[in-house]
Amino acid sequence: MKLNRFFIVTVATITMAAASCNKSNEPTTSGNSTSDDGNTTTTTATDVLSGVSSAGDVATFKIAINRSALDESVTVDAADEDYIENATFDRTVYVTFSSTGAATVTGDDNATATVTGNRVTVNNTTTEVVRYVLSGTTTDGCFKLYSERKQAIELNGAHITNPTGAAINNQSKKRTFIVATDGSENTLTDGTSYTDVVDTEDMKACLFSEGQLVFSGKGTLAIDANCKAGLRSDDYVRFMPGCNIYVDASSGNAIRGNDAVIVTGGVINAEVSGTADKGISTDGYVQVDGGRTTVITTGGYELDEEDNDYTACAGVKADGEIVINDGEVLLSSSGTGGKGLNCDGTITVNGGTIRIITTGQKKESGSYSVSPKGIKADGDITFNGGKTIVRASGGEGSEGIESKGVITINGGVVESYCYDDAINSAGDLTIAGGTVYAHGSNNDGIDANKNLYFTGGVTIAEGAGGAECGIDAAEGYTCFINGGTVIACGGNMQEVSSSSKQASVTCSASNGLKLGLVSDTQAILHYVTPSSGSASALMISSPALKSGSTYTLRSGATATGGTTFYNLTTGCTIGSGSQSVDVTAAIAVSGSMGGGGFGPGGGGQRPW
Secondary structure: OOOOOOOOOOOEEEOOOOOOOOOOOOOOOOOEEEOOOOOEEEEOOOOOOOOOOOOOOOOOOOOOOOOOOOOOOOOOOOOOOOOHHHOOOOEEEEEEEOOOOOOEEEOOOOOOEEEEOEEEEEEEOOOOOEEEEEEEEEOOEEEEEEEOOOEEEEEEEEEEEEOOOOOEEEOOOOOEEEEEOOOOEEEEEEOOOOOOOOOOOOOOEEEEEOOOEEEEOOOEEEEEEOOOEEEEEOOEEEEOOOOEEEEEEOOOOOEEEOOEEEEOOOEEEEEEOOOOOEEEEEOOEEEEEEEEEEEEEOOOOEEEOOOOEEEOOEEEEEOOEEEEEEEEEEEEEOOOOOEEEEEOOEEEEOOOEEEEEEOOOOEEEOOEEEOOEEEEEOOOEEEOOOEEEEEEOOOOOOEEEEEOOOEEEOOOEEEEEEOOOOEEEOOOEEEOOOEEEEEEOOOOOEEEOOOEEEEEEEEEEEOOOOOOEOEEEOOOOOEEEEEEEEEEEEOEOOOEOOOOOOOEEEEEEOOOOEEEEEOOOOEEEEEEOOOOOOOOEEEEEOOOOOOOOEEEEEEOOOEEOOEEEOOEEEOOEEOOOOEEEEEEOEOOEOOOOOOOOOOOOOOOOOOO
16 A cells, blocks of 8 residues: 655546457458458557456356366376275274164274274284274264374275264374275264363374375265364375365364375365364365365454464465465365465465465454465465455455465466455565466455566456555555556556566556557557546556557457456457547656546646
């Protein structure tokens, strides 16, 4: 936000009424041609948006639980012990639960199992690596395991409810494979309180393990967690391609891995309704390499006495780092202060698709506060690829992407539509590549609390009216435009350093205005200003602009053909429009432009 600036630039003023952009798939030609309405049109030589999706649904997309399977192939890494295909088992033990009598155990030649009703406890003190196959139904049972060896727990039509504790309690510190037999449906349910507890042991989830948990198989597993977490490992949790897990957690985190949560593939769905609980949580790192992960949180906030501040729900929370390389991550949080991705360390997006919605409001009381954020990191945030779409609509404090460090966008597509700042960094913010759309309906589009750098890519940044900006570097810091295409629209205009290497043009424009920027023989781009708010200050920077050269802005012009990303179209023909004005490109941009465009008889400038 800029509060004290002075109007010291000469601008063109355009206030034509809004009209929609007419796009088609007609081929473009170089030079001048005549459109259907008889207006002269001009054609671009290049299309900087070629290959970019123009769906433009950041303000309207939805997120819902989707338990349908993915068509995933499994490529086994022979050096990776988490692939069950690399494991060899010495014995298979079958445990069949009963709804009318006691559970039965077969294949247990070493007599490791103890059965009390439908409560089965196994103590494997042998050297054998065992596969335990669980099936049948019980409303008062559980499976508990002690072992010094790795093992597999295969669920083959198992429906286990334990009203006094965990459905599966694995006290082994070794790797445990959880396999849902292909085509099977399985359910685990815990009680609303845990009374079946051994003082010297942990029992922290409906499905709990002291050691690593690795999920695979092409059946389904549904976990109904009523007291603590849905599934938890005091080591790490990993999901392999083909698995299909659903967790409904009403009083704890859905998925918790103390050291890490790794999504190699599979379908993971989680619904979390407890206060300040998380969908996926770890003290270490989260890594997503494939699959489809959907988390919906609805719980409220609470006071964290350790941090002496409020804490709220999050779709994914990591103390270490979050790395997304591929796959889909779909997160929705509706509670006060709720977040999508939340990390105490760094967040890196290398690929995949991320969609996040937060609708909760900010809570502030005395020195305590919690605000909703789509993506929030105490460390740096880096986008190298993929597609990231964020919407945060809960009012003041609802920011799309916030870093307490620096933000760097090297590639990919980043779209953020928010009430507050769409993209905000406490440190420097650099856009070196990719395609970025940032819309802040009541604050800045892009806000750096230090320097702001543009060196490549395509950026559309739309801020609110008044003192807000499309792009905003902090007072005492500087904005540098050295490359890329930059559209910045808002009530105020950010100063651009004379040390920049790329020229810009500026104008004053009303809401919903169609604008075409052309040179003598070549169209550069077409842009439609936001339909609401104050679009009074508009800056356009492009590699096609040369400092000191004069260009023409056409008001009311339509675009035909080309490629569109939100309201920016390139590679198109541009109609002559209703009126036009010449503007001169310059390296340095300085000043403030609030107050909107000038109407007839106002401002001392020529009315449009």
